[in-house]
Each structure stands twice: as structure tokens, then as C-alpha cells.
Amino acid sequence: MVWITGTAQAATLIPLHSFAGGSGDGSYPVAALIADKSGNLYGTTAYGGTYGYGTVFELQRSGSSWNEIVLYSFASGNDGDSPRASLVMDKAGNLYGTTRFGGPADVGTVFELSPSGGSWTETVLYAFTGGNDGWEPQAALTIKGNTLYGTTPGGGPSGNGVVFELKQVKGVWQEQVIYTFAGGNNDGAYPYCQPIFDKKGNMYGTTGSGGPNMAGTVFELMPSKKGWTEQILHFFNGNTDGSNLNAGVIFDKSGNLYGLTMSGGTYSSGTAFELTPSQGGWSEQELYSFTGGQDGGFPSDGAIIDSKGNLYGTAFNGGTYGWGTVFELTNSGGSWTETTLHTFTDGNDGAFPLAGLLLRGTKLFGVADQGGTYGYGTAFEIVK
Numbered sequence: 001m002v003w004i005t006g007t008a009q010a011a012t013l014i015p016l017h018s019f020a021g022g023s024g025d026g027s028y029p030v031a032a033l034i035a036d037k038s039g040n041l042y043g044t045t046a047y048g049g050t051y052g053y054g055t056v057f058e059l060q061r062s063g064s065s066w067n068e069i070v071l072y073s074f075a076s077g078n079d080g081d082s083p084r085a086s087l088v089m090d091k092a093g094n095l096y097g098t099t100r101f102g103g104p105a106d107v108g109t110v111f112e113l114s115p116s117g118g119s120w121t122e123t124v125l126y127a128f129t130g131g132n133d134g135w136e137p138q139a140a141l142t143i144k145g146n147t148l149y150g151t152t153p154g155g156g157p158s159g160n161g162v163v164f165e166l167k168q169v170k171g172v173w174q175e176q177v178i179y180t181f182a183g184g185n186n187d188g189a190y191p192y193c194q195p196i197f198d199k200k201g202n203m204y205g206t207t208g209s210g211g212p213n214m215a216g217t218v219f220e221l222m223p224s225k226k227g228w229t230e231q232i233l234h235f236f237n238g239n240t241d242g243s244n245l246n247a248g249v250i251f252d253k254s255g256n257l258y259g260l261t262m263s264g265g266t267y268s269s270g271t272a273f274e275l276t277p278s279q280g281g282w283s284e285q286e287l288y289s290f291t292g293g294q295d296g297g298f299p300s301d302g303a304i305i306d307s308k309g310n311l312y313g314t315a316f317n318g319g320t321y322g323w324g325t326v327f328e329l330t331n332s333g334g335s336w337t338e339t340t341l342h343t344f345t346d347g348n349d350g351a352f353p354l355a356g357l358l359l360r361g362t363k364l365f366g367v368a369d370q371g372g373t374y375g376y377g378t379a380f381e382i383v384k
Contacts, residue, residue, distance in 0.1 A: 011326075011341040015348050016041075016066045016365075017059060017379040018372030021048045025070065026055035027376035029367040031086040031140070032301060032356040033059075041066075041358070041365060041379070042095060044083040048376065049073030053081040053102070056095065056113055056120075059379060066379075071095075071120045072113055076102055079122055080109040086140040086194075086355075096125075096148060098137035103127030107135035110148065110166060110173075125173040126166055131155065133175055134162040139248070140194040151191040151205065156180035160189035160210065163203070163221065163228075178228045179221055183210045188217035188232070193248030194302075198255070203228075206245040206259060211235035215243035215264065218257065218275060218282075233257075233275055233282040238264050241286050242271035247302030247356065249275070252309055257282075260299040260313055265289035269297030269318070272311060272329055272336070287311075287336045288329055292318045295338050296325030301356035303329075312341075312364060314353035319343030323351035323371070326364065326382055342382055346371045350378035 021027035026045025033043045041059040049055035050073035058069045074080050080099030087097045095113040103109045107130040112123045125148075128135050134152030141150045148166040156162045160183035166173050183189035188207025195203045203221040211217050215238030221228045236243050242261025249259040257275040265271035269292035275282045290297045296315025303313040311329040319325040323344035330337050341364075344351050350368025358365040364382040372378035 012383045013326075013342045013349050014381040014383065015350075015372070015378055016381055017068045018348065018374055019045060019048065019376040019378065020374045021376040023050050023052075025049070025068070025376075026057055028369050029377045029379070030084055030354045030369055031367075033358045033365050033367060033379065034087050034089060035358060035360055035365070036089060036093065039360065042071075042087050042089070043367060043379070044085070044087065044097060045377070046082050046084055051075045054083045054099070056083070056087065056097070068379075072122050074099060074102065078103055078109075078127065079124060080111055081106070084138045088141050088143055090143055095120075096141050096143070098139070098141065098150065100136050100138055105130045105135075107154075108137045108152070110137070110141070110150070110175075126175045128152065128155070132157060132162075132180070133177060134164055139192050142195045142197070144197060149195045149203070151193055151195065153190040153192055153208065158182055160187075161191045161207070163191065163195065163205070179230055181207060181210065185212045186232075187211075187230070188219055192246050196248060196251065198251070204233075204257065205248050208245050213238040213243070216245040216261070218245075218249060218259070218284075234284045236261065236264065240265065240289075241284060242273060246300045250303060250305055252305055258287075258303055258305065258311060260301070260303050262298050262300050267291045267297070270299050270315070272299075272303065272313075287331075288338050290315060290318070290338075294318070294320060294325075294343070295340055296327055296343075300354050304357050304359050306359060312357050312359065314356060314366060316352045316354050316369070321345050324353045324368070326353065326357070326366065341384065344368060344371065348372060348378070350380060 027048035053076040081102035134155030189210035193205040215236035242264035266289035296318035351371035
């Protein structure tokens with residue numbers, strides 16, 4: 001498929017919040033924002049807060065400005081430590097997430113934050129043991145019915161990661177591993193993805209490694225009464241099509257899958273790819289190879305898609321100043337054009353955007369891991 005490097009477009013970045021670190025605020029946000037029905041934004045920081053082990057925060061719009069509220073500070077005990085993933089919200093407004101560390105075994109937790117009377121209460125739903133149940137979750141959860149689904153990049157009999165579900169049984173949350181990755185030539189290893197589902201209830205995701213070239217996979221898990229069966233949709237070759245997937249895939253309206261690789265491609269700086277169903281299998285196409293220059297390089301999170309099929313994401317390297325970019329990929333007649341919407345300066349706009357974006361209407365929202373007034377990261381809005 002033809003791809004074209006575009007030139008920078010006049011898009012405006014508006015800083016919403018500079019994280020101050022210390023006990024009063026979080027620091028180093030590395031996960032994408034989510035929004036509630038009122039447009040308030042929610043996210044996590046990997047560090048900072050009262051005890052220094054990360055926070056859950058809310059950004060509330062107040063006129064033309066935004067006010068930040070720290071909803072919870074992790075204490076690095078049984079409650080968790082160092083959240084690296086986005087949150088998910090249920091219909092009642094409860095938030096769910098994961099921490100990479102913490103819990104009795106210090107290998108991560110799944111938590112819930114419930115609002116009540118203007119405050120939030122944290123409940124640990126599950127603490128990983130570091131064995132066959134998985135360890136160090138770093139991806140967002142998915143809510144399907146009354147069940148939470150997620151991945152861990154470690155754990156399982158071979159240590160190559162698992163896919164798990166959490167259900168309430170008589171009021172107690174119980175974890176069950178629904179698939180264990182074997183690694184090697186025939187399976188993936190180290191999933192860092194948020195699972196997604198099609199209309200039939202099949203699950204899709206990615207692994208960062210595994211396969212004949214140890215470059216990662218896209219997989220499908222199909223449920224049955226006997227359990228879940230895995231099918232590999234694509235093994236990455238580590239060269240032209242990319243390697244090292246650090247996030248999952250997304251669907252378009254036609255059922256095609258899209259994603260980003262953190263490395264590989266023509267310039268070894270990452271790729272955007274598409275998987276299309278074809279005659280009972282899937283066909284992979286490279287849509288764009290990042291050069292690591294003005295367009296950015298090494299996209300570390302996933303892409304998002306708008307109603308027209310345009311893709312948006314972040315690259316944490318490259319750009320005019322080397323601090324990363326926000327980009328758009330548009331399709332016209334089979335040719336994909338990349339446009340750099342913003343190149344970070346390490347000023348008030350931030351630096352090193354490790355997280356993906358949130359699209360609300362025509363506006364994009366995101367976070368940068370560093371930069372801002374205090375150097376501990378920013379939350380921003382981009383208006384095209």
C-alpha cells in the first residue's frame with residue numbers, strides 16, 4: 001500500500017494541566033485519558049501523590065480552564081503501586097484499573113474506585129501472585145457484561161503472559177486465566193494489550209514478542225463451552241511490517257483491524273498496519289513507516305480512529321525538537337498520508353508522549369510523560 005509523508009498542519013495544542021509531582025499531585029502520566037458523559041477527563045500517573053507511588057486523577061472543565069483533582073494516591077501496600085494503564089468506567093461511574101506493582105506479592109493488582117458523597121473509595125478486586133495467574137499488568141481492562149478482561153505480560157507456566165477474566169462469584173471477585181501464551185515460533189509472548197471483542201464475542205489482541213522472528217503477533221481468542229481457542233492472525237517479521245507491539249488493535253466499521261508497532265518498518269522507527277479478513281484468513285498491510293524525523297518515531301501506544309476512518313496517535317520520539325509528535329493518518333484512494341499535528345518542544349506543551357489519544361468530537365486529548373511547568377508531564381488538548 002502506498003504511503004506518503006505529509007507536512008506539519010496548523011493544529012493548536014492547549015495545555016490543560018502541568019503535573020507538579022510531590023505529595024500534592026501526580027507525576028509522569030503514561031496512560032491515555034478517558035472521559036465521562038459530562039466531558040470530565042480521568043487518568044493515572046505512574047508516580048507522585050501522597051506516597052509517591054502514583055495517582056488516579058480527574059480533570060474537570062470550569063469555563064475555559066480545567067481543574068485537577070487527585071482521586072486516589074497509591075501507598076505501595078496491598079492497594080497497589082505504579083499504575084501504567086488507562087482506566088475504564090462502568091455505567092454507574094465506577095472506575096477500574098490495574099497497577100504494575102503492589103499487593104502482597106508486589107506484582108500488581110486490579111482495583112476499583114467508587115464515588116460516594118464527593119469522595120472515592122478504592123477496593124482491590126484481585127492481587128496477582130506472580131505465578132500462573134500472571135504478573136505486572138500494564139494494559140487497560142475491558143468490561144463485557146459483568147466481567148473484566150485483561151492481560152499480563154508475565155506469568156503462566158512458561159512466563160510468557162496470560163489473558164485473564166475477573167468475575168464476581170457470590171460477591172467475591174475471582175480470577176480465571178483463559179489463555180496462557182507459550183511463546184516460541186508458534187505463539188506470541190508478552191501481551192501489553194487491552195482486549196477488544198467483535199459482535200460474536202471473539203477477542204482480539206497483540207503480543208510484543210513471539211513468533212518465528214520474535215517480533216510479535218496479532219491473535220484472536222474464540223470462546224466455546226470447552227474454553228477459549230487461539231488463532232494467530234499475523235506473525236510480524238520484524239522488518240518491513242514492524243515489530244515490538246506495545247498496545248492492542250482497533251476495529252473500523254468494516255471489521256478491519258488497525259494497530260501500531262513500536263519499532264521495525266523501513267526506518268526501524270515503527271509502523272502503522274492494517275489486517276483485513278480475506279478468504280478465511282487475514283491479510284496484513286503496512287500503511288506507514290515512521291522515519292524518526294519530523295513525523296516522529298517509536299509510537300508506544302495504540303491508534304484511535306474517527307468516523308471517517310482517519311487514524312490518530314502519538315510518537316514519543318522525533319519531531320522538530322526530538323521530543324515526540326501527535327500525528328494523523330488519512331486514507332485517500334488507497335494511499336495513506338501522515339500529517340504531524342503537533343511536535344513537542346519540552347516546554348509547557350510537554351515532552352515524550354507515551355500514551356495514546358482520546359477523541360471527543362473534533363478535539364483530541366492526551367498526556368505527555370514529561371515537560372510542562374514543573375517537568376513532570378502535562379495533559380493537553382489539540383484542536384485541528
